[in-house]
Amino acid sequence: MKKTKLILLLMACCLLLSWSVEAKTTIRFIKWPGANYDPAKDPDVVIVEQFNKTHPDIEVQLEVIADYFEKLMVQLAGGVYPDVLKVDAATISEMKPMGILEELTPYLEKNSSFAASLWPIATSTKPICGGIFAIPTDIQPNAIYYNVDYFAGAGILDPNVLADRNNWHWDTFLAAAKKLTVDTSGDGTPDIWGYKGNLQNWPIFVEMAGGKVYSDDGRSLVIDRAAMEGLEFMRDLIHTHRVWTTKAPYYTTAFPEGSASMILATVRYVNIYRDEARMEWDTALIFGRTADQPYRERFRPGGLAICSQSPHKDAAWEFIQYFLGYESQLTYVKAGLIPMNRRAAASPELLDPHKPPKHMNIFLQALERGIPNTDPVVPKTVTNTLNTELNKVWNRGEPVQTIIEGIRPTINALLKEY
Numbered sequence: 001m002k003k004t005k006l007i008l009l010l011m012a013c014c015l016l017l018s019w020s021v022e023a024k025t026t027i028r029f030i031k032w033p034g035a036n037y038d039p040a041k042d043p044d045v046v047i048v049e050q051f052n053k054t055h056p057d058i059e060v061q062l063e064v065i066a067d068y069f070e071k072l073m074v075q076l077a078g079g080v081y082p083d084v085l086k087v088d089a090a091t092i093s094e095m096k097p098m099g100i101l102e103e104l105t106p107y108l109e110k111n112s113s114f115a116a117s118l119w120p121i122a123t124s125t126k127p128i129c130g131g132i133f134a135i136p137t138d139i140q141p142n143a144i145y146y147n148v149d150y151f152a153g154a155g156i157l158d159p160n161v162l163a164d165r166n167n168w169h170w171d172t173f174l175a176a177a178k179k180l181t182v183d184t185s186g187d188g189t190p191d192i193w194g195y196k197g198n199l200q201n202w203p204i205f206v207e208m209a210g211g212k213v214y215s216d217d218g219r220s221l222v223i224d225r226a227a228m229e230g231l232e233f234m235r236d237l238i239h240t241h242r243v244w245t246t247k248a249p250y251y252t253t254a255f256p257e258g259s260a261s262m263i264l265a266t267v268r269y270v271n272i273y274r275d276e277a278r279m280e281w282d283t284a285l286i287f288g289r290t291a292d293q294p295y296r297e298r299f300r301p302g303g304l305a306i307c308s309q310s311p312h313k314d315a316a317w318e319f320i321q322y323f324l325g326y327e328s329q330l331t332y333v334k335a336g337l338i339p340m341n342r343r344a345a346a347s348p349e350l351l352d353p354h355k356p357p358k359h360m361n362i363f364l365q366a367l368e369r370g371i372p373n374t375d376p377v378v379p380k381t382v383t384n385t386l387n388t389e390l391n392k393v394w395n396r397g398e399p400v401q402t403i404i405e406g407i408r409p410t411i412n413a414l415l416k417e418y
Contacts, residue, residue: 025315026059027083032068039064043331044137050331051322058315060084069094076100081309083316087134089300093377096133102306103131107317114321118340121299121370136303137323138337140266141366142204144287145273145357147180148280150192150261154179159284160359166291170208170233173262173287177243180261194243196251196260199394200387204264206230207298208289218376218418221386221411223404230289231393231400239397246395255281267363271336274355283357285366297366298373303340338363379418382411 031044039045048062063082065071069091075081076098087095095101108115108123115123122136146159156176162168177194184191206213211227214220223231237244252269254260256277264286273281288294304323306316322328329339333350344350345367351360389407392398 024057024059025312026061027310027312027315027319028063029060029084029319030063030065030068030072030082031086033064033066037064041335043335043337046331047323047328050328051319055318055322058318060319081307083307083310083312084319085305085307086137086303087305088302089373090377092133092301092305096130100308101133102308102310102313103133104135104306105132108132111321114324117326117342118324119342119345119367119370121367121372122303122340124372134301134303134305135320135324136299136301136340138329138332138339139299139367139370140268140338141297141299141363141370142201142264142266142286143283143362143366144262144285145255145265145269145281145283146262147255147258147260148282150180151176156180158282159287160282160362163285168284168287169290169293170287174237174241174243177237177262178241181243190242190245191259193245193254193260195237195262195264196244196254197264198251199246199391201264202231202234202390204286204295205234208287208293208295209233210289210293214376214378214415216376218378219412219415221404221408221415223408228400228404231390231404235393235397235400238394267338268336270357270360277356281356283359283362285362294369297370298375299370300373300377338367378415382414382418385414386411 029048042064045062048060052059072082072085072091081100087101092101118135119139121139123132144159148158151158154176156179159168159173159176162172173195180192180194181190182192183189203213206227207230209226209230211230212222212224213227215222238246249257249259251260251263252265252272255263255265256273256279258279270283286295286297304320306313306320310316324339324341326341326343329341329344330347330349332339333344333347338350339345345364386407389403393400393403
């Protein structure tokens with residue numbers, strides 16, 4: 001009798017164990033690797049590990065996929081669906097008509113405190129995309145990095161002082177850049193340039209001027225008068241005013257070496273320059289065209305999405321909420337990124353008064369004043385073709401108008417094929 005009871009007890013334990021294993025929900029989380037991907041430095045890896053430790057009923061399997069979009073399309077065609085996926089604006093544009101992405105507004109409405117914990121830009125894409133199909137994990141605003149020693153030595157007002165006085169715009173930036181362009185060797189070529197930047201950041205100069213690049217439907221190249229003025233201002237910095245050189249070293253290297261007084265770069269360079277820069281440096285908001293036309297950075301939708309075909313949407317949403325929670329988002333802070341969680345972004349580790357830049361908070365100001373990017377998503381072939389032609393402006397000084405009118409038929413043909 002005792003033996004029979006023992007057998008029955010063991011069977012019951014086995015059944016309970018089997019039920020426990022079967023009750024565990026497994027969800028697939030897929031993402032692209034990015035350039036020079038190192039899983040040891042990927043905050044997503046840490047967050048997934050922490051989630052799995054604290055959620056015994058859900059297991060997240062992270063898959064980092066090279067050639068992401070192409071392989072994702074193959075999987076979807078074969079009926080293999082992820083539960084959670086990272087998407088950018090281009091992916092949303094491609095997948096939304098397919099009905100693959102879950103609309104997240106109902107989820108956010110059920111948890112208003114969670115929505116309130118994020119930067120407003122995270123949930124402001126609904127009018128553009130026709131819904132919220134992804135929530136960003138982090139956001140990388142740009143800023144002007146500047147050499148404090150050079151500004152003081154030249155007797156120029158600090159950019160943050162100018163900004164506080166509502167006097168940080170094209171004219172004051174150019175005046176500073178001219179004074180900071182110095183030929184120390186006397187050979188006729190500046191050894192220190194007032195400014196250096198990424199030539200492919202020309203859309204920022206267009207945005208400063210309030211210009212328009214493409215038609216609303218993305219079927220034609222516009223480049224209106226304001227956009228033309230933004231491009232011409234950028235050209236003049238290089239070829240008329242000679243405060244910016246396109247020659248080596250690259251702008252992000254030139255700044256810590258001291259051969260560039262100002263650069264425009266994302267927040268990712270803060271941690272790099274904390275280690276590499278040997279001078280006193282700081283950051284300021286990007287200047288606007290005029291005092292009455294301050295620059296407002298525009299952010300595209302993207303981030304974590306739920307596949308509409310997932311059988312585990314509740315578990316997927318639980319993971320996303322955990323991912324964007326305070327503790328998880330501190331992992332992004334440690335990686336030198338600005339998290340989407342506002343409380344984490346205001347943490348002492350990010351706004352450390354003992355580390356440069358002194359005005360680290362301007363990145364948060366950029367987020368506060370940021371707006372959604374309403375420009376249509378265009379194929380890379382269009383962007384690459386336009387960049388190649390505009391390089392003739394930046395490198396050779398050719399007229400902007402001539403280049404734009406020359407390339408317009410080609411760009412329009414590519415857009416109509418898209």
